[in-house]
Amino acid sequence: MNQLAECVxxxxxxxxxxxxxxKNGVSAFECEQVFFNRPxxxxxxxxxSSAEPRFYALGQTDAxxxxxxxxTIRGRLIRVISARDMNRRERKxxxxx
Numbered sequence: 001m002n003q004l005a006e007c008v009x010x011x012x013x014x015x016x017x018x019x020x021x022x023k024n025g026v027s028a029f030e031c032e033q034v035f036f037n038r039p040x041x042x043x044x045x046x047x048x049s050s051a052e053p054r055f056y057a058l059g060q061t062d063a064x065x066x067x068x069x070x071x072t073i074r075g076r077l078i079r080v081i082s083a084r085d086m087n088r089r090e091r092k093x094x095x096x097x
Contacts (some may be wrong), residue, residue, distance in 0.1 A: 003073050004035075004042055004055070011077040019082070026083040029070060034059035034067050035078060039097045048078060058086060058094045066091055 014026055014076045020026045034040065034057060041058040048054045048070070066086040072079050086094060 003097045004078070006033070006076055007035075007073060007078050009078070011074055011079040014081060020080065020084075023082075024084040028080070030061045030065060030067065031069055031080045031083045033061040034069055037041075037062065039094070041094060048090055054081065066094060 010028075010032055017028050022027070037060050042055055045054040045056045048073055052072050054070060054072050055060065055082070057071065058066070059069070060066050068086045068090055069083045070081040072081060
């Protein structure tokens, strides 16, 4: 994921700032933390990449909350599409690292 290593920040607008909080109780700040903490698993999401390349990330916040994040990269910015707590299968894969 060389594209991710070249990113310099995040692309937020009012719509996607509030959507993840209202739907899943995940703040923008928590989303950003995932990309700075290790381990971080990031991979292409080819199933949902019809309009633009999409990716997913499995990671944890500073408070060890395990999150699944769907995102895209626009220019050199990460744009979070959705964020939620990891499901059981995702947690098992992440904790096995």
